Structure formats: C-alpha cells, structure tokens
Amino acid sequence: MEVKEKIFEIIANILELKAEEITLESTVGDFPTWDSLGQLNILQSVMDEFEVEFEPEEMMDIEDVNDIIKAVESKL
Amino acid sequence: MKTIEEQTLDNVKASPDKVALISGETEVTYSRLWDYCLKAAAKLKSEYNVQKGDRVILSAASNIEFVYVYFGVHMAGGICVPIDPDTNQTRFNYIEKSTKPVCVMGTLHNVQRETIQFDDVIEGEAKAEYYAPETNQVADILFTTGTTGAPKGVALSYANLSAAALNINTFIQNTKEDVELLALPVSHSFGLGRIRCSLSMGATVVMLGTFANVKKFFGEMKRCNVSMFAMVPASWGFIKKMSGKYVGKFADQLKFIEIGSSFMPIEEKQLLMELLPNTRICMHYGSTEASRSAFMEFHTYKDNLLSAGHASPNTEIKIFSTEGQLLPLGEEGEACVKGAHVTCGYWNETPERFASDFYDGYFRTGDCATMDADGNMYLKSRIKEMINVGGKKVTPMEVEDILNTIPGIKESACIGISDPGNVLGEVVKAFIVVEDTLTDEDIMKQMRPQLEVYKLPVVIERINSIPKTGSGKIQRLSLKTK
Numbered sequence: 001m002e003v004k005e006k007i008f009e010i011i012a013n014i015l016e017l018k019a020e021e022i023t024l025e026s027t028v029g030d031f032p033t034w035d036s037l038g039q040l041n042i043l044q045s046v047m048d049e050f051e052v053e054f055e056p057e058e059m060m061d062i063e064d065v066n067d068i069i070k071a072v073e074s075k076l
Numbered sequence: 077m078k079t080i081e082e083q084t085l086d087n088v089k090a091s092p093d094k095v096a097l098i099s100g101e102t103e104v105t106y107s108r109l110w111d112y113c114l115k116a117a118a119k120l121k122s123e124y125n126v127q128k129g130d131r132v133i134l135s136a137a138s139n140i141e142f143v144y145v146y147f148g149v150h151m152a153g154g155i156c157v158p159i160d161p162d163t164n165q166t167r168f169n170y171i172e173k174s175t176k177p178v179c180v181m182g183t184l185h186n187v188q189r190e191t192i193q194f195d196d197v198i199e200g201e202a203k204a205e206y207y208a209p210e211t212n213q214v215a216d217i218l219f220t221t222g223t224t225g226a227p228k229g230v231a232l233s234y235a236n237l238s239a240a241a242l243n244i245n246t247f248i249q250n251t252k253e254d255v256e257l258l259a260l261p262v263s264h265s266f267g268l269g270r271i272r273c274s275l276s277m278g279a280t281v282v283m284l285g286t287f288a289n290v291k292k293f294f295g296e297m298k299r300c301n302v303s304m305f306a307m308v309p310a311s312w313g314f315i316k317k318m319s320g321k322y323v324g325k326f327a328d329q330l331k332f333i334e335i336g337s338s339f340m341p342i343e344e345k346q347l348l349m350e351l352l353p354n355t356r357i358c359m360h361y362g363s364t365e366a367s368r369s370a371f372m373e374f375h376t377y378k379d380n381l382l383s384a385g386h387a388s389p390n391t392e393i394k395i396f397s398t399e400g401q402l403l404p405l406g407e408e409g410e411a412c413v414k415g416a417h418v419t420c421g422y423w424n425e426t427p428e429r430f431a432s433d434f435y436d437g438y439f440r441t442g443d444c445a446t447m448d449a450d451g452n453m454y455l456k457s458r459i460k461e462m463i464n465v466g467g468k469k470v471t472p473m474e475v476e477d478i479l480n481t482i483p484g485i486k487e488s489a490c491i492g493i494s495d496p497g498n499v500l501g502e503v504v505k506a507f508i509v510v511e512d513t514l515t516d517e518d519i520m521k522q523m524r525p526q527l528e529v530y531k532l533p534v535v536i537e538r539i540n541s542i543p544k545t546g547s548g549k550i551q552r553l554s555l556k557t558k
Contacts, residue, residue: 016524028289032162032185036288036314037466037530040499056320060290 003050003076004069010049011065014041027064046072077416079215079234080241080272081150082208085110087252087278094252096275098300099140099283106278109144116148116197117204124179124192128153131175131217135161135182136263138285141194143271145181148197150215150234151206154178157217157229160263161185162528167227171219174229174424211235217423218265218364221462221469229423230364239390239416240367241273246389247371248332248358250304252278257297257305259284264467265364266336270306287311290318297326304332309340310466312348313499324351335359337384338464338501345381349374361385361453365419366439369393370453383452384445391415392438395447400435408456411445412438461552463492465530466500472552475504475533478526484514489542489550493535506533507555509541 011026012019015033028039043059046052046068052075054062062068078086084106087094092107104112120126132149136142136158149156157175159168161184168187172180180191209215211234219227250256256274258281260267274281282300287293287307293315296302307315312335315323323330330352337360348357357374361384370393372385387393394402395409403409418439421430433440444456463470472490479488486509492502508519516536523532543551 016529028292029286033529034288035286036311037500039288040314040317040497044497056316056318057322059317060294060319060322063289063291 003072006049007046007065007068007072010045011042011068014038014045022065024066024069025064042068050076052076077211077235077238077242079150079208079211080237080276081113081147081206083238083241083276084147085206087275091252091278094278095280097140097143097281097283102140104140109275111203112144112198113147113151114203114206115200116144117151117206118202119197119200120145120148120152120154121204122202124197126152126154126178129214130154131157131177133157133159133171133175133177133180135159135163135180135184135191136261136268137161137182138258138262138267138283139194140283141198142182142262143283144198145194146268146271148204150209151204153209155214155217157219158263158268159184159219160261163187164528167219170227171229174219175217209234211238212420214420216268218268220364221471221474228425230419231421231423233420236417236420237269237272238276240269241276243388243390243415243417244269244273244334244360244368245277247368248273248304248334249356250274250277250279250332254279254303254331255282255300256280257282257284257293257300257302259287259293259311260306260308260336261285265367266306266308266467269367270334287314290315294319294322294326297329301329302326303330304334305330306334306336308336308467308501309338309344310499310501312340312344313501314466316344316347317499321347321351323348327352327354330355333357336467337361337363338467342381345374349378359385360388361455363441366413366415366441367417369413369415369417369441372452380452382454383448384455385453386451387413387453388415388417391417393447393451393453394438395445396435396438396440402436405449406446408444408446410435411441411443411453411455413441414438461491463490463504464502465492465504468530470504470531472504472550475506475527475531476550478523479506479508479519479533482514482519482522484511485519486510487542489552489555490533491552491555493556496534500530503534504531505535505537507537507539507542510538 008019088106088110096106096109097104214231215234216232217229360368361370362368370385392414475490488508493505495503
C-alpha cells in the first residue's frame with residue numbers, strides 16, 4: 001500500500017470517517033473529531049506505522065493531510 | 077455592580093471604533109458588536125418569541141456569531157444555556173427536558189434536532205432597545221457532568237457573572253490594551269468566562285476556538301500581537317508536544333496566561349516560568365458553581381508551586397469538617413467558598429436542597445484541602461470522582477452505563493488514571509467483571525458508536541468483583557489504589 005493510501009486509512013480510522021470524505025487539503029479542525037486529541041492520535045499512529053519520529057517543530061508545521069504525507073516521505 | 081452587558085456598553089460609548097473581536101480576517105468594533113447583539117435581541121423577541129426568563133439552548137461554537145447571539149439572548153431578557161456543539165443525544169435530551177427551551181440555536185453535530193442558525197438570528201435591520209436586567213436575574217445555566225451521574229444545571233445570575241469577571245481581572249491585572257487569544261471552547265465555564273472578562277474590560281478577543289492547529293495558534297499570536305491567552309494544563313501538554321519550547325519566542329509579548337484548575341506537574345510549571353520569565357502566569361482553582369475562587373501566580377509562588385493559591389479578590393475560602401465545623405489551620409477538610417460569584421442555585425432544585433450545599437454561608441466545593449497560616453490552599457484529593465480528560469469532564473457512571481449494556485459484562489467501574497502519554501492529565505480506566513470470551517476489541521467496538529472518543533476507556537482491567545460499600549455504592553476511590 002502506498003504511503004498516501006495508508007495515511008488516508010489511518011486518518012479515516014481515527015476520525016471515524018470514510019476515506020472518501022478526506023482530501024489532501026483536509027486540515028485540523030475540518031471535522032469535529034479532528035481536534036487536538038485527533039491530531040495527536042493521527043501523528044502518533046503515523047509515526048508508529050512508518051517507524052519514523054517527528055520533532056516538535058516538525059509536528060507544528062503539519063496542518064493538513066498533504067503535510068503529513070510530505071513529512072513521512074521525507075523520512076523514508 | 078453593572079452587568080457585563082452594561083460594562084460592554086460603557087466600552088462602546090468610550091471607544092466605539094476599538095476592535096472587540098477578531099476571527100480570521102474579520103474584525104468587529106465595539107459599536108458593531110453592540111449593534112449585532114441588539115439585532116439578535118430584536119429578532120429573538122419578535123420572531124422567536126423569547127421573553128423574560130425564557131431559556132435558549134445555544135450550541136457554543138467559537139465564532140463571532142455565537143457571541144452576538146449569547147449577548148442578544150441576555151438583552152432579550154432570556155437565559156442562555158450554552159452547550160458543547162458535540163453534545164450527544166442523551167445529554168441533549170436531558171438538558172432540553174430540564175430547561176424546556178423556547179428555541180435551540182447553532183449547529184449540533186451529534187443531535188437529531190432542528191436548530192436555528194446564528195446567521196438567521198443576526199440578519200435584519202431592527203434593533204432592540206437595551207434595558208439593564210435586575211442583577212439577581214438568572215443569565216446563564218451551565219450544565220456540569222454532575223457527580224451523581226445526572227448533569228446539574230448551574231444557574232448564574234448577572235451579579236454572579238459580573239463578580240467573577242471583576243475578581244479575575246483584578247487578580248490577573250489585564251487592561252483594555254490587552255489582546256486575548258481565545259483557543260478554549262466557549263461551551264465551558266472557563267472559555268465563556270474569558271470572553272466576559274475581556275469584553276467587560278474593553279480589550280480585544282481573537283476567536284480561535286481550538287489549540288488543535290498549533291501553527292495557527294502561534295500564527296495568530298504573532299499576527300494580532302496577542303498579549304494574553306488562557307489554557308488548561310492539557311492544552312500546555314499538547315502545545316509542548318507539538319512545538320517544544322516555541323512559546324518562549326513570545327516571552328516579550330505575552331503579559332498574562334490564565335491556566336485552568338486541574339493537576340499540572342511542578343516541572344511543567346517551572347518550564348513555563350523559564351520560558352516566560354516576565355509573564356504573569358496565573359493558575360486558578362474553581363468550578364462552574366464558584367468560578368475561579370483561588371489564584372496563584374507561578375513566579376510569585378516559585379517556592380510554593382504545589383499550592384492552589386490564595387482566595388481570589390473579594391472571595392473567602394474556609395476549610396470545614398464533614399460535620400460542617402470550621403477546622404483549624406492545617407487540618408484537612410472540605411474547601412468551602414463565599415463570594416458574590418458563587419452560583420445563585422441549581423436549575424430545577426428547591427432552595428432547601430441548595431441550602432444543603434453550604435456550611436455557614438460557604439459553598440461546599442466537594443474538594444478536600446488544607447490551608448496554611450498565610451491563607452494558601454493545598455488540594456489533597458477530589459472528593460468528587462469526576463475524571464478530567466484533557467479539561468473535559470467525564471462521569472464514571474456515564475461510561476459504566478454503556479459498559480454494563482454489553483452482553484458478557486456483569487458489572488463495571490471506571491476511574492481516572494494518569495495519562496500514560498503524559499498529555500491529557502487523566503484518561504478513563506475501566507474495571508470490568510466479565511466472561512472470559514469477551515476481548516477488549518469486542519468491548520471497544522460496541523462502545524465507540526455510543527461515546528465520544530475522550531470518554532472511551534484507555535485501559536481495561538478484569539477483576540473478580542467490584543468493591544462496594546454496605547449500601548451497594550461502588551467504591552471507586554479504592555480502585556484508584558489498586
């Protein structure tokens with residue numbers, strides 16, 4: 001599975017949404033479940049899944065789905 | 077004492093063109109804010125038939141329109157019942173049944189109920205005439221999660237709200253020159269109170285509504301030259317996780333931070349002091365019923381950071397025994413509060429029942445504490461068994477009720493445990509008596525559709541029986557020591 005698809009799947013699972021409801025531009029706050037707890041869970045799950053580590057300053061720059069994909073790809 | 081609305085009107089007259097609210101690119105001056113509130117009041121009266129004392133349930137979303145309608149309801153003589161936009165159907169039904177509102181306004185994400193949108197309330201040209209209410213009239217009803225399982229409607233009068241704002245502003249020392257960034261939810265006492273504090277002072281509020289986007293939080297701080305913000309300890313846990321020590325870059329800009337009352341490790345307090353050496357970092361102790369009854373400022377209390385602080389201005393705190401006797405200094409008992417900010421009553425409760433919440437005129441907080449000779453309070457434990465997940469309150473009973481409906485679970489009890497991730501403060505732990513075949517995942521699958529994510533147990537432990545008192549009440553505190 002490609003990075004993008006896997007990340008969509010993780011986000012959909014955590015936010016209790018269908019993958020089709022999410023776009024590359026979907027961002028923190030777009031869905032009621034994407035609050036600070038949702039953001040924390042998404043980033044932790046992504047780090048666990050791809051076995052990568054984000055520094056706090058890197059996490060701060062992650063706002064939308066595209067940012068998450070780019071951040072993961074830059075570490076692989 | 078003038079109501080918050082009267083104080084805001086004074087600011088409208090003194091500085092009509094001063095910016096009161098900012099949300100994204102939208103800036104609203106004090107005179108425009110007042111006009112919109114009067115328009116909302118006019119429409120509430122003429123179209124939605126809101127009359128003196130009528131309840132209006134408001135989905136308290138952190139947007140400018142909510143502020144217009146919130147004050148508009150007051151100006152129309154109504155009582156605001158602000159609720160979380162994510163309120164579930166069961167809780168909503170309870171609140172609706174209890175308050176019998178004339179209308180429900182704003183967007184509710186998890187409730188099947190037709191509501192009136194805020195935009196519809198503020199459109200139109202007619203403006204209401206503003207008449208100041210009697211200060212003992214109820215202005216707001218805020219529903220707590222309740223310690224006995226059933227939520228309680230805390231009624232706050234205009235006098236309560238004004239007194240709280242005065243006490244808070246007096247302690248924090250903020251002025252009309254300040255710009256506050258509001259990232260807390262306004263459906264809770266703390267966030268909503270912040271709006272009243274800043275607007276009554278004539279300051280500017282930047283509405284953000286969430287800490288979730290930390291980049292945006294700091295972006296707005298820079299763009300709007302923010303000088304103060306409020307948070308709960310869990311917000312700081314999140315900000316730190318997401319941005320490290322970045323807040324330190326605003327050390328010369330941030331004059332005040334207000335922090336809500338839940339446990340904050342001493343190391344975190346010291347870190348904030350180190351990052352913000354010149355900021356007044358004010359942590360309060362309080363509840364919906366007795367908002368911000370005590371305060372401590374980190375730098376002033378640098379040698380006494382474990383204290384919950386001193387009684388707020390115009391407030392008295394005393395420690396009483398379980399028999400209602402005043403205790404000598406140093407002895408442990410129930411912290412009880414006296415002041416004009418203390419709730420005027422619970423909705424739908426008799427004055428006789430409410431009177432039992434007081435010892436000698438002091439409101440019983442349900443929190444266990446001691447006090448030293450200087451009047452500094454030290455919280456020992458929460459008599460109440462509420463679980464505080466990142467500032468959101470969860471009653472054990474609400475989670476247990478769902479657990480107990482799952483086939484295979486004989487009984488259950490929930491408590492709060494320290495968040496293993498060290499961010500949320502507490503998370504829910506469930507103890508269950510269960511048949512062997514039921515897995516954690518089976519349980520979670522059945523719970524997820526029925527509860528908000530933050531209420532879901534993070535840890536599930538199987539035990540042989542739930543400890544109970546002789547009268548059959550669950551002894552949750554004994555599970556804490558397991």
